[in-house]
Structures are given as structure tokens and as C-alpha cells.
Amino acid sequence: KIILTGGVTIYQSPVEIFNCIFNNSFAEDSLNIVRSNFKINNSIFNQSASDALDIDFSKGLINNMLIKNSLNDGLDISGSNIKVTNIVIENADDKALSVGENSKINIDKIKIKDSFIGIASKDSSYTKVKTAKILNTKFDFVGFQKKFEYSGSKSEIENLNKKIIDLKYLLSEGSSLKINNKKLTSNKLNKEIIKTIYK
Secondary structure, rough: OOOEEEEEEEEEEOOOOOOOOEEEEEOOEEEEEOOEEEEEEEEEEEEEOOOEEEEEEEEEEEEEEEEEEOOOOOOOEOOOOOEEEEEEEEOOOOEEEEEEEEOOEEEOOOOEEEEEEEEEEEEEEEEOOOOOOEEEEEEEEEEEEOOOOOOOOOEEEEOOOHHHOOOOOOOOOOOEEEEOOEEOOOOOOOHHHHHHHHO
């Protein structure tokens, strides 16, 4: 039995999505891609009642994507391997980008604005960003372990628009965060981070 969580769900099927708009979705995810190879190019997600784009155990490429006005996460990936070129995420009520469950994401350029959390990396995931611009978030970065079967996360961010001293971040022991080649120190217990960001 398959339970579909997305307004559009792709399950174990290769897919290419070009020049599409996902607007006013009331589903758990506007688009949910599961165990699939994919390409998404020049597409927009707007007014999602929960997550805009949820990618689970998949592999693919994202190019030129705008996500705005999500009542939960903007882009949520789990157990996936993804390369991204030029993504903008605005007004995500929870995490603009959530990377979890041993995912690997390599981003060439990202802009995040007006969101609760900019980038959250957890549970043995690796997040690499070449150029990042983050504006008006409660927390710019969060790195932690949520599920006991995984370990902490690793994030490397280059060419960030903020100075280290101005960063708002939460980092638990066992996770690592490097900004412009400078390694940041942990500043919060893992359980305290979970309590803070999961309301």
C-alpha cells in the first residue's frame, strides 16, 4: 500500500520537470519525489500549505528554482543526493532548506530570505554551498542529530554574505559547520536544539 503525501507524487519513476508552477497546494507536500532520478529546471513553488518540495531517497539535479510562501519547509530532502544551481527560497515558516537522513547536497548558489531557519543539516548529512546569501532569518544555520540511528551533520559554506561574528547559528557537538574556511564551535546541546526548533 502506497500512501501519497504530495499534491503531485513521483514514486520510483524517472522524471524531468521543466518550466512548471506549483501554486496554492493544500497537500502535505506540493511535490514529493520518492526513490527516483529527477531533473527540475526553471520552476516555481508558491503558497504551499506545508512543505513545497520534499525529496526522499532520490538522486537528481535542480536548476533555477524559486520557492516562496511555504507554511513549513521550502526544500526538504532525506536520504538523497542532489546538485543545485541557483535556488531562491523566501518566506518559509520553518526551514528554508532541510537536509537529513544521510543526504548529500551540493549547491552552487542559494538565496534565502524571511524564513525561520535558513539551512538545517542533520542526521549524517553533508551540505556544501559555494555561494550563499541569507537575509532576515531567526537562525541562519542549524546542525544537529535528530534520529538516534544517525550521527551529526557536516556543512561547508563559502562566499557567505555575513561575517562570522554576525551569524545566528545552533550547532551541537558531533556536527560541524565551516563558514568561509573557518570552523565554528558547537554552542548548544543537541536536545536543546531540538527543543528550540521543533515547536
